[in-house]
Amino acid sequence: MSYRIVFFDIDGTLLDEEKRVPPDAAEAVRQLKASGVEPVIATGRAPYFIKPVADELGIESWVSLNGGYVVYQGKALHELTIDRSDLEKLVELADRNGHALVFEGREWYYANREGDPFAFDAVESLKVAHPGVDADFWKKEAVYQVFLHCESHEEQVYEDALPALRFIRWHSKALDVLPKNGSKAAGIAALLDVLGLTKEEAVAFGDGLNDKEMLEYVGLGIAMGNSHPDVLPYADYVTTRVEAGGVRNGLIYAGLLKD
Structure with a gap:
């Protein structure tokens, strides 16, 4: 499968326990972008807490608030609020x-x-x-x-x-x-629909309980080595921990980076 878009959770995936992006993860995302594959953040965080990470990694699109607010290259594409x-x-x-x-x-x-x-x-x-x-x-x-x-x-x-x-x-x-109908998976589906991509063309990385649907939905769901145990059954592959090259190793497994 030729994957065209990758969704990254933030906490425990792009950020380590100190809330820092490991240098190897930042370089992996840079190489991913250079190859023509789109990196997108998919997080429970609100937009105002995404920007520092997005700016550091040069990412312009995100599925935020657990699918409640989706932005693609600066343009809002999907919103879901609580009644x-x-x-x-x-x-x-x-x-x-x-x-x-x-x-x-x-x-x-x-x-x-x-x-x-x-x-x-x-x-x-x-x-x-x-x-x-x-x-x-x-x-x-x-x-x-x-x-x-x-x-x-x-x-x-x-x-x-x-x-x-x-x-x-x-x-x-x-x-x-x-x-009830909110999830990262629902936000991803809305974005993929606008972009004309299938879920089989998407990869997702996550570690938390709010990542289960996302990992199950996409073509390749990758759980971090530091994931909550309940997340693992929803993933297709378990990579290493965030601080042990988890993002890079996962992208290598997906065939998106060279070893």
């Missing part, structure tokens, strides 16, 4: 349970309370600027994704009460909340 009635139910339930929420808009993100320790720990792990505070942001602006800050034993009540939403854990104290 306001579902947001209202989520806010009410989180208030009853004493759990903080962070609403992710297109331009910035906002917490519904200030100084929540769970929200602080989760955002700190991303090494990004902290959110603003606006409990009513969801009433005024489109929301693509929400951080729900609770522990794993507390999340089932939300899944039971809010069937129109998906809950994907990415931190011991945080979950992504998105529309």
Whole structure:
């Protein structure tokens, strides 16, 4: 198969535990671009947290917010937001349970309370600027994704009460909340359709629970060696860890780089 486009997760795939791009990964992406194959970021991160990585690697296109906002060479191609009635139910339930929420808009993100320790720990792990505070942001602006800050034993009540939403854990104290039909795979499908490419012509790299559908959907799904164990069954191939040449080795396996 001749692959024409490659989708890269950010955290744990392009970025190591220190949130840095390993030099070998940066060089691999540069060589990939030089060969005429398109690199695209596919992440749960919002657009405002993609730019530093995208600029470093010379990537101009991304599937962000777990498929909620797709950009190709600077142009928005696809958007999926959370219905306001579902947001209202989520806010009410989180208030009853004493759990903080962070609403992710297109331009910035906002917490519904200030100084929540769970929200602080989760955002700190991303090494990004902290959110603003606006409990009513969801009433005024489109929301693509929400951080729900609770522990794993507390999340089932939300899944039971809010069937129109998906809950994907990415931190011991945080979950992504998105529309039921939202996923990186759905965002990738929308982009491929615009570009006139088939899923068989696509490769994807990932390591987290929000990468399962993406890895299964594309022609070649590559899991990082540092992946969550539950991700591995969805991949066609498991490469080495991010800090051990994972991106480069995966691209070699795909036949997109020479050993």
